[in-house]
Amino acid sequence: MQKPLILITNDDGYEAKGLRCLVEVAKEFGEVVVVAPDGPRSATAHAITMSVPLRLRPYHTDDDGTRYFRTNGTPCDCVKLGMKVVLKNRPVDLVLSGINHGSNSSISVMYSGTMGAAMEASVENVRAIGFSLLDYDPDADFSTAMVYVRRVVAQVLAHGLPPYAALNVNVPNVPLPQIKGIRITRQALGYWHEELEERTDPYGGTYYWLTGWLVNNDLGEDTCEWALAHNYVSIQPVQHDLTAHKLIPLLKFLEE
Amino acid sequence: MQKPLILITNDDGYEAKGLRCLVEVAKEFGEVVVVAPDGPRSATAHAITMSVPLRLRPYHTDDDGTRYFRTNGTPCDCVKLGMKVVLKNRPVDLVLSGINHGSNSSISVMYSGTMGAAMEASVENVRAIGFSLLDYDPDADFSTAMVYVRRVVAQVLAHGLPPYAALNVNVPNVPLPQIKGIRITRQALGYWHEELEERTDPYGGTYYWLTGWLVNNDLGEDTCEWALAHNYVSIQPVQHDLTAHKLIPLLKFLEE
Numbered sequence: 001m002q003k004p005l006i007l008i009t010n011d012d013g014y015e016a017k018g019l020r021c022l023v024e025v026a027k028e029f030g031e032v033v034v035v036a037p038d039g040p041r042s043a044t045a046h047a048i049t050m051s052v053p054l055r056l057r058p059y060h061t062d063d064d065g066t067r068y069f070r071t072n073g074t075p076c077d078c079v080k081l082g083m084k085v086v087l088k089n090r091p092v093d094l095v096l097s098g099i100n101h102g103s104n105s106s107i108s109v110m111y112s113g114t115m116g117a118a119m120e121a122s123v124e125n126v127r128a129i130g131f132s133l134l135d136y137d138p139d140a141d142f143s144t145a146m147v148y149v150r151r152v153v154a155q156v157l158a159h160g161l162p163p164y165a166a167l168n169v170n171v172p173n174v175p176l177p178q179i180k181g182i183r184i185t186r187q188a189l190g191y192w193h194e195e196l197e198e199r200t201d202p203y204g205g206t207y208y209w210l211t212g213w214l215v216n217n218d219l220g221e222d223t224c225e226w227a228l229a230h231n232y233v234s235i236q237p238v239q240h241d242l243t244a245h246k247l248i249p250l251l252k253f254l255e256e
Numbered sequence: 257m258q259k260p261l262i263l264i265t266n267d268d269g270y271e272a273k274g275l276r277c278l279v280e281v282a283k284e285f286g287e288v289v290v291v292a293p294d295g296p297r298s299a300t301a302h303a304i305t306m307s308v309p310l311r312l313r314p315y316h317t318d319d320d321g322t323r324y325f326r327t328n329g330t331p332c333d334c335v336k337l338g339m340k341v342v343l344k345n346r347p348v349d350l351v352l353s354g355i356n357h358g359s360n361s362s363i364s365v366m367y368s369g370t371m372g373a374a375m376e377a378s379v380e381n382v383r384a385i386g387f388s389l390l391d392y393d394p395d396a397d398f399s400t401a402m403v404y405v406r407r408v409v410a411q412v413l414a415h416g417l418p419p420y421a422a423l424n425v426n427v428p429n430v431p432l433p434q435i436k437g438i439r440i441t442r443q444a445l446g447y448w449h450e451e452l453e454e455r456t457d458p459y460g461g462t463y464y465w466l467t468g469w470l471v472n473n474d475l476g477e478d479t480c481e482w483a484l485a486h487n488y489v490s491i492q493p494v495q496h497d498l499t500a501h502k503l504i505p506l507l508k509f510l511e512e
Contacts, residue, residue: 045304047367110498111304184507185499191379196336206312210310244493248441251493
């Protein structure tokens with residue numbers, strides 16, 4: 001039986017520790033190809049590159065033949081370049097994204113480049129999983145996360161996923177024995193409370209940095225936030241149908 | 257009674273004709289402030305800027321006092337900068353985005369910077385509408401679209417919107433008499449069939465341009481694609497909860 005073909009990307013860039021950890025686990029399951037951004041692309045969501053030409057360069061090959069490419073594009077572009085240029089439309093069995101340095105819970109899933117890549121694959125009905133660890137440290141300890149990457153990838157390869165689904169997996173930043181299990185969750189309906197920190201450059205010009213923190217008023221015990229706060233791994237199924245279906249009957253008054 | 261406060265942005269940049277047309281109509285309804293990207297930002301989705309400082313510069317004031325700002329950020333950044341820096345957290349009654357040069361139907365809503373901006377406002381529970389005309393021409397004729405901008409804005413200001421909703425309004429590129437009316441629609445479940453066109457630069461390097469076309473296999477008569485193909489204006493309510501709620505019970509096997 002042929003080994004599964006696994007395409008891997010991320011949004012923290014090709015040098016990120018989380019990417020290396022994800023590749024290490026994925027190799028246990030199949031043939032791995034990596035296409036990653038050439039630098040950090042956090043919060044690039046589903047952005048795709050249209051204003052500048054895309055570059056794609058091989059930057060490494062492992063002793064076992066695993067190939068690595070980097071690009072000036074976004075995580076979404078990585079999935080497109082990987083499937084169409086690097087793999088020349090060979091059927092991909094699984095797209096993995098991450099392991100992200102930092103949480104992609106609640107509304108962060110909308111801004112996340114990690115999840116943008118996973119959802120891009122799901123649009124083409126390729127099974128996809130984004131993994132995130134609740135630690136922004138570039139040298140974060142991914143050992144707990146790797147155990148759950150292994151478990152979730154094994155299950156998804158064995159049982160598949162519903163059509164057009166992608167998974168948003170977030171792992172608490174605690175030692176393995178403290179993890180209580182896995183919860184299938186819905187997105188807690190929070191938002192980022194933001195401030196734009198004003199600074200002055202050496203030439204007298206004003207500029208801003210976006211800063212903020214997540215505010216979660218959604219206390220549901222079926223949410224990602226609840227699960228993570230209680231040391232469960234959160235698995236949120238995501239979809240790319242953005243329609244607010246329940247609102248359709250409420251808006252009929254706009255028809256003429 | 258105080259006039260409504262309307263914040264306007266787009267993803268085609270501050271010089272786009274569609275932006276000028278949107279401002280012209282919005283001024284009939286209230287106080288308008290414009291914060292637009294300093295160049296094209298098509299397909300930037302919900303991307304926000306974290307790797308470079310954000311700049312914000314006034315570039316014009318109309319005789320009636322309407323202020324215009326441009327930024328190096330994304331459409332999402334424009335909404336944040338507009339609400340927090342320019343308007344200093346004054347309550348905004350309506351965020352308008354567009355009028356986009358080109359369709360944002362079907363899966364395009366996921367990649368769209370126009371809709372990224374509208375959804376950003378909806379996260380903060382500010383009423384928001386993205387408008388798009390099915391014509392990519394920089395000098396497109398927005399006269400039909402402007403009639404429907406006027407109609408939809410009037411209705412939304414009069415009747416409000418359900419909490420956390422944003423509207424994705426697409427207008428067929430036909431003369432006004434050919435428009436058959438408005439349909440409240442769901443997102444047609446299509447995808448972009450893409451190719452990465454390979455080229456060689458003058459120095460021998462390879463680069464790629466993303467090209468493609470929308471493939472729609474969703475023949476439902478309640479979809480945006482059906483409405484637009486039959487000369488209806490399509491209004492799709494969108495939400496920022498990306499959870500695939502129907503899949504939650506199907507994935508319980510992943511819990512432990």
